[in-house]
Amino acid sequence: MSPLFPPPKTLSMGEKLHWWQTRMFVAAMAFAAAVPLLWPDIPPLVDLPGHMGRYRVQLAIGDNPWLNQWYDFRWSLIGNLGIDLLIIPLAPLVGLEWAVKLIVIAIPVLTVTGLLWIAREVHGRIPATALFALPLAYSYPFQFGFVNFALSLALALNLFAWWLRLARQGRLRFRAIVFVPLSCALWVCHTFGWGVLGVLAFSAEMIRQHDRRKGERADGGGRHWLAAWVRAGLGCLPLALPMILMVAWRSGDHVTGQTADWFNWRAKINWVLMVLRDRWMAWDIAGVTLLFVILLKGVRDDRIEYSRNLGLSALFLAAVYLVLPRIVFGSAYADMRLAPYVLAIALIALRPRRGLSLRGSATMAALGLAFFGARLAGTTASYWLYDRSYDEALTALSVIPERARVVSFVGRRCRDDWAYSRLEHVPALLLERRLAYTNDQWSMPGAQQLTARYRAARGFAHDPSQVVTDRRCRGEWWRPVNMALAQFPRTAFDYVWLIRPPAYDPALTRGLTPIWRRGTSVLFRVDDTPAGRTQPLLNGVSSPR
Template sequence: MEEPAQAPRWWQTRLFVIAVTLIAALPLLRPEIPPLVDLPGHMGRYRVQLALADHPFLNEWFDFRWQLIGNLGIDLLIIPFAKVFGLELGVKLIVIAIPALTVSGLLWIAREVHGRIPATALFALPLAYGYPFHFGFVNFALSMALAFNAFALWLRLARTGHFRLRAGLFLPLSCLLWLCHTFGWGVLGVMAFSAELMRQHDAGRRWHRAFFHAGVACIPLALPMALMIFWRSGDHVGGQTADWFNWQAKIGWIVMVFRDRWEWFDIASMAVVLMILIKGLRDPNIEYSRNLGLSAAFLLLVFILLPRIVFGSAYADMRLVPFMIAIGVIALRPKAGLSIRGTSVLATLGLIFFLVRIGATTASFWIYAQSYERQLKALDHVPVGAKLVSFVGEKCYSDWSGHRLEHLPAIALERRLAYSNDQWSMAGAQLLTTRYAAAKRYAHDPSEIVTGVQCPREWWRPISTSLARFPREAFDYVWLIDPPAYDARLATGLVETWRDGNNVLYRVDHSQPGPVVSDVELRAPLTPPRRRVQ
């Protein structure tokens, strides 16, 4: 632990904590819609949630039912935020708060454990923009940010001896955190138990007795277990749990922890964090806190044991990676023997690392924002209440920096109350399911994703199949977003109303027949192919 008698260094002051917390929000200031892969899809659901009473025709397309599920963070927060700020700005403000709260939570935990914020903790701050956040798991990311701050409060109340107050506070707090997202509650439980286990052992109890007393101390966190049983035992719940111990994928999640736009830069950033973690094992001037080291070890065990798919929700293990690594980094601290100059150099390097990552993410999000704005100009030509089917081009094997357009069609639902075929439809996982029967197999996700050819082990359809087979009588418009090359014959019966490069909006002319294409032709490249406009 750093010497408490010394005046706080510049990275240990409240002003510094406030500054880096605000800096963490910078990448999200420019984009009108935060460019997170799944977020536009969630925004479409929020619009249905808020507009259902005023627009009954939405009931013909979607079934929205409030349920007690462990995945309601922004779904609940957007109700008051939309009334004050409107839906889009309300969502943006909530999303901006996520990395800021993550940074403040990490620094608060570090201070509670080490007494002062160690210089090495600054290397953990860029993990607030980990791959799960870029993917758009916003309820999950919000719950993790809140879990970190709740864990810091748990540690503080233990340090000050307010155990009864802690028990009283965390009984409702654990339920609220579970309601935000189950994952955050689970991670808080793991960290709180490991911290209490170490505290009990340091108090002189043997490990088996410390284990028992730690479990008793964590009882106030256990009430959501009843909510979990109620949620997962309902008839409406579906989804499989599968893909255990996929070591190749797990190693990949670690490599991709910073995955955003520039592969070499993101991998190099992960290498920097790994070097810091290894430095704690090899450098005689740096050590691991036993408290946070045990928390990181427990989270690593959870990551190993988690399958990739839990209750139909994919990437369950991937979501934990940046937070597991962040706890490992803030577990580090310089030993008393390290000079003031040495700790200052470490802190300076950590701050530079944080600022470089934030700068790169800001630039990346700026580019994504321009792409979103270009695509969304099509919505100026979509009438309110239109029945819109969208097809977004994708590759069988995605590049490191995806275009993040997969769920952009949902902004048509959010802004124009137009039907969007990209909504998820899994009972028990979301509040909304689709019931537009006329759309047939083009009613929900992943029908919006199209490829140039049939991809192995994917449900995505080739664009030729989607254009030839979608039920034209069910839709008024077709929106192609960055599509693969396709034969112009497949646009028979479609009237172009807007175009920007190869992005195009068609109006379905119901008086004209669609293309007549056999299944044999669809399996082979159609000729002549349309040249893709760059």
């Protein structure tokens, strides 16, 4: 047997709990995970404002018929409906923005509780090394705003912990019954969460089935693993029903989007290095480096070992990550999303051997806690700065009336800067707060409920038409800002909103009246004739006509 996967050791449940193993500590870590999101009005996640615009259409299109002129919204059973469904009961109670904020706060909280619960179920006690996995609750996929995906993974971690607990208690029949609807609900939240739960459950069942027969003849080991593989598959059948839903969803005529970019090794290496990506590159890379140092200790340090159960789970997830393409059915960054969870499962797979003293374990726990606290402090400061940039940009909303048709151009560089401005989908908050038309909504039939139908906007109807650059970017659909200003159909829009644009030719704004300005950002009203229509700016703001 490989030294990386020694037999599981049994920890006495009567042993005294150390401070990092108590329920109070888990509750404290869960609360701490929410801290960075408490201050911002809008969680500053790249794609989230765009999703919020879709939620507003979902809730308001029945009472605001003009939205039907711009967007087509049709409910269908797809594996990407997590927050879309949750806001239906929550938004009438607390408002859409608060509903979204509360759900988003729950994601890192549930991620932390799921990781610690899994660690406890596998090891018997939470090992000190598990604390190093907690900063991955704010991983790059979450920062990017893949909120349905992140919610489904947070739920999948907790469901996997319960799966393990029910097996430990011998309640296999109950587990088989209850996980049929739970797996379907998880698939509806996001397909990825269901898939990850299946991989984790299958690997755990393989170890459980093999260990049940470990007393048989040594020369039958190969047959034992083959039998364990078959029995694990049978044990995971309660998770299989969403496969039918998947086939029905992805085989429809309305489904669009390619699956491409296989085995892009450079990108896959970069995604691993970016698992903690937020704002400060040196800080984030240093955090990832520390995680790999901890993982390496499990191989080189004879006082720390890997659990066979979670070690196999991490290897299975790593294999999926390596095989998964970057684009699946038109949805980009498919493989990137999995990278943080491969590391998280590998980290909680670590545990101290008997040779590690209590003092050594306590020191390791203190270091893990300090690392988590430092990452949370950095994320809190980063979100505060992003919130300031959101607030500055959103002052433009005060001069835009309801039902306005707004084309927005958000500046960015061709180069992938480590710290995004996170303003690419801020224009969607016009749709969310003003029921105005914005050109940043995604329009991929079969991938979500909403598609753009505003034909007058032509090539400026949906994402990524809102992104502009200083020059043509290789391999991207983004327009240079001068091209966008010259080509957008003026008769289709009432306003033009430039958000931190690159330098552009002022001659292209003839016929546009500036009515709001903040730094390089400016809001123009589309006028028939520019002469004599310009209004003075007072403190950076003027009233619309």
